[in-house]
Amino acid sequence: MTSLQQTTHDVERTLAPARVRDVLAAYLALTKPRIIELLLVTTVPPMFLAAGGVPDLRLVLITLLAGGLAAASANVFNCVLDRDIDELMRRTRRRPLPRHQVQTPQAVVFGVLLAVASTAVFLGAVNWLSAVLALGANAFYVFVYTMWLKRRYSQNIVWGGIAGCFPPVIGWTAVTGELxxxxxxxxxxxxxxxxxxxxxxxxxxxxxxxxxxxxxxxxxxxxxxxxxxxxxxxxxxxxxxxxxxxxxxxxxxxxxxxxxxxxxxxxxxxxxxxxxxxxxxxxxxxxxxxxxxxxxxxxxxxxxxxxxxxxx
Structure with a gap:
């Protein structure tokens, strides 16, 4: 191997982990982690309230996982549907889709996989009621708020915000199985x-x-x-x-x-x-x-x- 080939090989080995990190960071950014944090904050306390004390911590962790996946899925679809206006706004133009760090088809597949994973965890380890509520919240956020209300009405967030109100109910039903x-x-x-x-x-x-x-x-x-x-x-x-x-x-x-x-x-x-x-x-x-x-x-x-x- 010539010195030039060795240098090229070394550079590629150095850049590869950086590219992997960049791709992973882009996919993570699509999920809007800061929003997920707030949603999870409103999920756990109702579980304590429902249990009248400390709930099953394993159930808490599983509910957080399933709820986080559900919220991540909804946020990914929001990024996909809003990619045109995100490109026009200073606050959002650095998101992965406007910067073409992730292609739209891959983002859609990512969102679907997150939704499937969330539903599977809810059904397999929590209960069907929490799964239905999470799916309903996601559908409302994507189809009612993002696709219909947001670009048409000044009261968009009043009614569109309903999607973000479900975590307390999901946390409660995860513990009790009822409303x-x-x-x-x-x-x-x-x-x-x-x-x-x-x-x-x-x-x-x-x-x-x-x-x-x-x-x-x-x-x-x-x-x-x-x-x-x-x-x-x-x-x-x-x-x-x-x-x-x-x-x-x-x-x-x-x-x-x-x-x-x-x-x-x-x-x-x-x-x-x-x-x-x-x-x-x-x-x-x-x-x-x-x-x-x-x-x-x-x-x-x-x-x-x-x-x-x-x-x-």
Whole structure:
């Protein structure tokens, strides 16, 4: 072997692992791991609530695996269907499909395999009800939100957000095998929480959504109108969260946490509205403060729901 051939061989051996890592990273990015994290955070605490304490940890891990695969599948299909608008938005143009790191047919196959794997795990190790709920949530996210609502209606996220409300119900049914009022209250919490969370992000990236032709509410309505709706949905979220106290007959930890967290969430929404009324626009409104706080609010609220039965 000549020195040139040896050098070429060494370079190829060095680049091969890097290419493999890049491909794996691209496929992982299609699943939107940060979104999956939040969905799983709303899955586990209802399992503690349903069990009245610590649930079977093996069941928890299996439910997380199946739920994570289901959410990953839905996110992959979302990336496939939104690849044209993702290419137009600064926030999303570096996703794998706009950058052609993954081809569309391969992404579709990946999404199908994830859905099949999720359903198999649910049916084989959890129960059929949780499997049906996960499939229903995925179908709603892909066919109702992504394919129909998102590009047509300013209220797209209000109804499209239903898909993200299912994890609490799935977590509950994984433990009990049946439905009850308590998980539906948590479903409603996520439902009313989703618009303030998403509209805050949409204010920050309003120009992106406008360029892509997506009629998010901040694109079609002035900031004060958007922020007053954010405030209304925030107040309703807090009120619904407190309803879990009598319905699930929780101890004092959950309602105390819900009240304190809800007050902080509401104050942040009021501040955002006041900034909007003062004439500030887009990034100057600092909407990401509310966006990030909304993530913390939901996570801490659900953690409180999990801790409460442990202290009773």
């Amino acid at each position: 009850a009022w308590a998980p539906w209250v948590l479903f409603a919490v996520v439902f009313f929480w989703t618009p303030p969370h998403t509209w805050a992000l949409a204010i920050r990236y309003r120009a992106d959504y406008a360029a892509a032709g997506v009629p998010m509410l901040p694109v079609v309505r002035p900031a004060p109108q958007v922020t007053i709706r954010i405030l209304v949905y925030t107040v309703v979220t807090v009120a619904v969260s407190l309803a879990l106290w009598p319905i699930a007959q929780t101890g004092w930890v959950y309602p105390l946490a819900a009240a304190v967290l809800g007050a902080a969430f509401t104050v942040e929404a009021v501040r955002l509205h006041l900034r909007a009324r003062s004439g500030l626009l887009d990034a100057s409104l600092r909407p990401m403060r509310l966006f990030h706080w909304s993530n913390s609010y939901l996570a801490l609220l659900f953690i409180a729901a999990a801790v409460d039965p442990l202290l009773r």
